[in-house]
Structure formats: C-alpha cells, structure tokens
Amino acid sequence: MNQALETSTRKVILSMLKTSGPLSVQEISKQLGITEMAVRRHIHSMEKDDLLETKLVRQAMGRPTNVYTLAPKADELFPKKYMQLTLDLLDELLEDQGHEKIERLFEGRQDKLESRYQPRMLDKSLEERVAELAQIQNENGYMVDWSPTQNDTYTFSEHNCPIAQVANTFGQACQCELALFRNLLDASVERTECLAKGGNKCVYIISKK
Incomplete structure (x- = not known):
C-alpha cells in the first residue's frame, strides 16, 4: 500500500x-x-x-x-475557526469600545505572559536569557533561531507567527511582543523585520542596555 x-x-x-x-x-x-x-x-x-x-x-x-x-x-x-472567532470578537470590541480598550487588552496579555515567564529568566546571563526566550517561543510555535553576533549582541529570528492573522489587523500584538521581549531580557531589543509588515520573518537585534 x-x-x-x-x-x-x-x-x-x-x-x-x-x-x-x-x-x-x-x-x-x-x-x-x-x-x-x-x-x-x-x-x-x-x-x-x-x-x-x-x-x-x-x-x-x-x-x-x-x-x-x-x-x-x-x-x-480537525478544522478550527478559533482565529476567525478571535478576529470577530476584537472587531466587535473595537467598534463598541474603541482603540483604548484594545490597547488595554493586549497590554493585559503582555503582563500575564511576563508574569508567567519571568521566573525562567532569574539568575541568567543575557545569552542564557536569549536562549530561554527562544525555548519559550518555540514551545508556542514561533520556529525561532538565534545567534550571537558581536559585543554581546544577538540576532533573534522568528520564522512563524501563530497569531499572524491577528497581528496583521491589530498592530498592538507586535508592539506588545517587542515590549515583552525587552522586559523579559532586561535588554535593548529592536525589531528590524516583521512578518506582519510583509517580511519573511520577524527579526530582532538584542544587546545589553
């Protein structure tokens, strides 16, 4: 067969x-x-x-x-429509309560993720924190690879975005991810490429503050 x-x-x-x-x-x-x-x-x-x-x-x-x-x-x-349901609910919330409510919603999600993952960053060097963040994101389906460049600087790439449909419509998702990375890593983090803005991947440059 x-x-x-x-x-x-x-x-x-x-x-x-x-x-x-x-x-x-x-x-x-x-x-x-x-x-x-x-x-x-x-x-x-x-x-x-x-x-x-x-x-x-x-x-x-x-x-x-x-x-x-x-x-x-x-x-x-089996087929699921969770993402479409999420988008529909966010659209309803935006229409009913405006952009400020959407902002608070994503900020609340960021706070919860930060509280969940901050303990995994304790007592680690920056490189160890970058490696731990890559593990966290891979656990959530982001298909991450990262590498040191020079002078305690790292390139961090996400080849998949599980919430791409949301991020394409609501830029707050990308903003909160960037803030989350900065807080978890306690480092300077800049995004140089973004899937939601037509990039082939999301790329971050991480360095000491």
Missing part, C-alpha cells in the same frame, strides 16, 4: 471515529471494505501517535471486544 493511500485511509478512520463514536476493528473493517489486519495496522500507528483511546466492551454473547475512540490530541487534526 503506498504512502498516500496509507495517509488517506488513516484520515478516513479518524473521520469515522469523529462522526460515529466508538468503533471496533471489525466495524471499521466492514465500513471501509479492507481487511481487519489492515485496520489493526492503522490503529497501531495511531495509538503510537497518541491519537486513539481504547476500551474493552463486554458483549451479550462472545468474548469482550476493544472499541476505539479519539484521544484529545486527535481533536487538533
């Missing part, structure tokens, strides 16, 4: 479990028209990826059988 077909069958099984609820290997095999052995191979692969949960179900006749349901991690594979 080629890779494309393997992937397609896996997606179909996930969709079946999403729409039909718990299913046994036999039920999946019957609905798909493939062998139970083939179904078990897909099930085993998805269990290794933490996409499925299994439960032993007793039957009126015969031996108990395993049924499979989607694990919480599998929910991430």
Whole structure:
C-alpha cells in the first residue's frame, strides 16, 4: 500500500471515529471494505501517535471486544475557526469600545505572559536569557533561531507567527511582543523585520542596555 493511500485511509478512520463514536476493528473493517489486519495496522500507528483511546466492551454473547475512540490530541487534526472567532470578537470590541480598550487588552496579555515567564529568566546571563526566550517561543510555535553576533549582541529570528492573522489587523500584538521581549531580557531589543509588515520573518537585534 503506498504512502498516500496509507495517509488517506488513516484520515478516513479518524473521520469515522469523529462522526460515529466508538468503533471496533471489525466495524471499521466492514465500513471501509479492507481487511481487519489492515485496520489493526492503522490503529497501531495511531495509538503510537497518541491519537486513539481504547476500551474493552463486554458483549451479550462472545468474548469482550476493544472499541476505539479519539484521544484529545486527535481533536487538533480537525478544522478550527478559533482565529476567525478571535478576529470577530476584537472587531466587535473595537467598534463598541474603541482603540483604548484594545490597547488595554493586549497590554493585559503582555503582563500575564511576563508574569508567567519571568521566573525562567532569574539568575541568567543575557545569552542564557536569549536562549530561554527562544525555548519559550518555540514551545508556542514561533520556529525561532538565534545567534550571537558581536559585543554581546544577538540576532533573534522568528520564522512563524501563530497569531499572524491577528497581528496583521491589530498592530498592538507586535508592539506588545517587542515590549515583552525587552522586559523579559532586561535588554535593548529592536525589531528590524516583521512578518506582519510583509517580511519573511520577524527579526530582532538584542544587546545589553
């Protein structure tokens, strides 16, 4: 079976479990028209990826059988409209309460992130703080790389922006990120390229104050 077909069958099984609820290997095999052995191979692969949960179900006749349901991690594979909902809510807030409310909203988010991550910066040199910030941003999907240049100066690049759609519309997101970096690093931070302004990545130059 080629890779494309393997992937397609896996997606179909996930969709079946999403729409039909718990299913046994036999039920999946019957609905798909493939062998139970083939179904078990897909099930085993998805269990290794933490996409499925299994439960032993007793039957009126015969031996108990395993049924499979989607694990919480599998929910991430299905389409979401969270970003559009966020944009719609921000637009409503802007129309109803104006720019000052939006400013306070983003500043409040910045304060919470700063409180969350400041303990990770304690007792570290600037280079260690830059490395820790890169780890934090990578944990949040920003695809960061960084490197020292000269005289305690560092280049910090984000190749992805998980909130790009928000940042494209609300520049406050970018302003608060810059302020957050300055506060966490206790350093001079300047942005020289920005994804939200048409750049290929977000680039920051970091140096001692």
